[in-house]
Amino acid sequence: MVKVIFYNLLRSKYGINEILVKDGSISQIIDEIVSRHSNIIRNDFETSIVFYHGKPIHYHNFSTVIDDNEEIIITHFVGGG
Amino acid sequence: MREQMKQFSKNFGVMDQKDYQVLKSKRVLVVGLGGLGGNLCNLLVRLGLHQLMLVDFDRYDTTNLNRQLFSNHNTINEYKVDIIKEELLKINPNATIDKSISKIQDIPTSELKVYDYIIDTVDNPISKIYLSELGRKLNIPVLHGACAGWYGQVGWILPGNTLIEQTYINDEQGLEKDLMNPSFTPSAIASVMVSEFLKKIQNSDKTTTNQFLLVDLYNNQIIKTNSNE
Numbered sequence: 001m002v003k004v005i006f007y008n009l010l011r012s013k014y015g016i017n018e019i020l021v022k023d024g025s026i027s028q029i030i031d032e033i034v035s036r037h038s039n040i041i042r043n044d045f046e047t048s049i050v051f052y053h054g055k056p057i058h059y060h061n062f063s064t065v066i067d068d069n070e071e072i073i074i075t076h077f078v079g080g081g
Numbered sequence: 082m083r084e085q086m087k088q089f090s091k092n093f094g095v096m097d098q099k100d101y102q103v104l105k106s107k108r109v110l111v112v113g114l115g116g117l118g119g120n121l122c123n124l125l126v127r128l129g130l131h132q133l134m135l136v137d138f139d140r141y142d143t144t145n146l147n148r149q150l151f152s153n154h155n156t157i158n159e160y161k162v163d164i165i166k167e168e169l170l171k172i173n174p175n176a177t178i179d180k181s182i183s184k185i186q187d188i189p190t191s192e193l194k195v196y197d198y199i200i201d202t203v204d205n206p207i208s209k210i211y212l213s214e215l216g217r218k219l220n221i222p223v224l225h226g227a228c229a230g231w232y233g234q235v236g237w238i239l240p241g242n243t244l245i246e247q248t249y250i251n252d253e254q255g256l257e258k259d260l261m262n263p264s265f266t267p268s269a270i271a272s273v274m275v276s277e278f279l280k281k282i283q284n285s286d287k288t289t290t291n292q293f294l295l296v297d298l299y300n301n302q303i304i305k306t307n308s309n310e
Contacts, residue, residue: 005304008232009256012299049248054292054307056248073306075295077248078229080257081115081204081267 002029002066007075010048014040026050026062026072049077085175089129096279101129103282108132110196112185112212113203114139114161116148116267117226117274121202123150124275126169126176133169134179134196135162136188147264186211190218198281199223200274204257206249213238213245222281226274230260231299233270235277235289236306242291269298 001020011017014037021032030045050057050064051073057064066072089101096104109130111118114137122133140160145152149161156164162180169178181188185208193215201212201223209225216223216238223238225245238245273296280288292307 007295007302007304008297008299009230009260011297012231017300051293051306054244056244056306058250073295073304076232077255078227078232078234078257079204079206079209079249079255080227080229080262081113081117081202 001068003071004029004033005071005073007073008078009076010044010074013044023066023068023070025065026057029066029072030062045074047076048074050074088173089127092128096129096283100279100283104129104279105131107197107282108134108195109198109200110134110136110193111200111202112136112208113201114165115145115202115204116150116262117228117271118200118202119150119152119161119165120268120271121200121226121274122165122169123172124271125278126172128275128279131173131175132177134181135165136181136183136185137161138182138184148262148267150268184208185215190215193219197221198278200278201225201245202271202274205252206254207252209245209249213243216240224274224278224281225293226270227255228262228266228270229255229257230263231266231297232256232260233266233273233296233298234293235270235273235296236293237277237281237288237290239291244291244293248293266298270296273303 002023004019006016021029034040034042046059140158141152141156151164151168160182162182166178166180199212199216212223217240220240225238226235292305296303
């Protein structure tokens, strides 16, 4: 299983901190999250950023596969000063 | 001298004389003097930093009043660098505060070789990427900070690391586009940045380096992006 940590906007909006899902690509992981939580809007992930082993992964690279027993953070970046 | 030291005496619970002397000797380039930058400069000078270069091209306007420390109805339309320099010298008249009313991109890199650290408190991805590249050219670390709504992120970027370039892949704004910046988040994130700065001065292994410390004030949580560490 993959531990998915919802951070900042997603956590505030959906009140979910962590979800355990089957391993697979980030897109597949998001599909599973959306299928289990009907209130979650898939479009919210298009502007999100996923941190996996400290590396940021953007929407166009959501085919990246996350292995079993790994952990990802799904968040949205901020750029204000 | 003793009276001058007394000003910083309450800092000595988290730092010592050696740290203070290191802090005094460092030259810091602060780029972007909005909500983050103004608060950060205030805290750095109160901590004991003596040598700062302030870079910002903007003037205070009415929309800054909710969060930018030295903005008030008397400073609207004044250049931020002028007001912040004036206020920092009121806090420590012995500090050396240089200023430039310009975009960082317009300052020749050769003029920036004297600095030990860059602090990124700019509000746009293009400038953040420029500062990361500048750190690489000058071979000095960049302390990155950003905020929006209830959230912020902080981290040291060492020369050669490309986390900033990987995160800000185009000139699109992040959450600040919709959530903007309330009165309290910039000062909270500036405080986290200054604690990171002090740890760097102290050569602490607790600094957040080449990753982000993600701060979520709504859910009261702080995590690092490399959560496996």
